[in-house]
Amino acid sequence: MNSQGSKLKLVMITSNSNNYISDNVNNEGYFYTKLSNLLFDGKNLENTYDNNWFKIDSIPTKIEKVKPKTKINQRYELKEGYPESELTPKVVNCSDFDDNYDEVRGLYTFKYDEVEEGFEDVEFEVNVIEEVDGEFEMKQLQYTPKYNFLDKIQTHPKLLPLKPCKLSNEQSYKIIRDFVKNNINSKYAAITSDYYFCFTVKKKIELYEPRQYQVDINSGYKRRKPKYETRYQRSREVTVFEVAPKPYQSYTIVTPFEGASYEDLLVNIDTYLNDLITKINEPLIECECCKGTGVIIDGNN
Numbered sequence: 001m002n003s004q005g006s007k008l009k010l011v012m013i014t015s016n017s018n019n020y021i022s023d024n025v026n027n028e029g030y031f032y033t034k035l036s037n038l039l040f041d042g043k044n045l046e047n048t049y050d051n052n053w054f055k056i057d058s059i060p061t062k063i064e065k066v067k068p069k070t071k072i073n074q075r076y077e078l079k080e081g082y083p084e085s086e087l088t089p090k091v092v093n094c095s096d097f098d099d100n101y102d103e104v105r106g107l108y109t110f111k112y113d114e115v116e117e118g119f120e121d122v123e124f125e126v127n128v129i130e131e132v133d134g135e136f137e138m139k140q141l142q143y144t145p146k147y148n149f150l151d152k153i154q155t156h157p158k159l160l161p162l163k164p165c166k167l168s169n170e171q172s173y174k175i176i177r178d179f180v181k182n183n184i185n186s187k188y189a190a191i192t193s194d195y196y197f198c199f200t201v202k203k204k205i206e207l208y209e210p211r212q213y214q215v216d217i218n219s220g221y222k223r224r225k226p227k228y229e230t231r232y233q234r235s236r237e238v239t240v241f242e243v244a245p246k247p248y249q250s251y252t253i254v255t256p257f258e259g260a261s262y263e264d265l266l267v268n269i270d271t272y273l274n275d276l277i278t279k280i281n282e283p284l285i286e287c288e289c290c291k292g293t294g295v296i297i298d299g300n301n
Contacts, residue, residue, distance in 0.1 A: 008124040013158060050158075063121070076108040203239075203280070241276065
């Protein structure tokens, strides 16, 4: 890093909330950082989800590395269990061992002591590639959005979440489909089509009064006489939501999620999903006054 006189090159992103630093100045895909073993103004850096980027209090004024330990008092000591004598002294200096103790080499163990050498200053230069005027947090993204072509070539990848972005039809469709499946209340709605190419949800609307109908319980047996049983329909179904990732029959094509930034994208996704599931799970009953031509919210649920 400094043995050849070269400076440690660093890039930084600063903001009103957090500052980040890295030695991966060229944003290489395969890179091994050297910063984790250094001290910045006397402190270790704080890790982030990205092994090559670290959180730091401010632009560093001093960087140090620990000097390697120095071996001193190098010697050979007689192993336990062997008698000390004139020919086999307990301790032999390294400079004397090779010439005079070759025949008894197996009786000795090489030993040494280590001394901490302290710290060594590291010469460095910092390039602040962006000063974010506002809040910024470097975190792992839940989704992989698309960005404008110019933003992609003009913006550092770590700063792209600050730019307008958009999800694909397929991503948006999957998000909606998974969310509804995990949050639907089966008492008030049912998923009637659930495929990678289309998705349908129907509301269960309670009838203002049960409707009577007859069922032949012997219809599955050809030799038996018909036997009818009276049953009651207590609810009806009506399509409340249908969507598809691309054109399919009469399904509505999903509108991709987008945002002025990645954070704005997340807010828009959450708002849409919460509004949708509220509509799906809203308890409805037929209006008694108009004999079922309209529906009202069931205030008892």
